[in-house]
Amino acid sequence: MAVPKKKTSVSRKGLRRAGQHHKLYRKDPVGCPNCGESVLPHCVCPACGHYKGKEIIKSKAKNENQENVQA
Secondary structure, three states, rough: OOOOOOOOOOHHHHHHHHHHOOOOOOOOOOEOOOOOOOOOOOOOOOOOOEEOOEEEOOOOOHHHHHHHHHH
């Protein structure tokens, strides 16, 4: 069985643990491919309701425009 020859220092252990989290908590917005609105990654666009090219949520703006056209 493999046994380490020297103790891993606290700082080295902390650097190893901290290096895996920078991708998970990325907060810079990305442009929505459908409407161009800025959206956080891996989130549904609040403006158009699309996620990965599919409509997930029917937006209120779309419904209001359809009601105005029909009236």
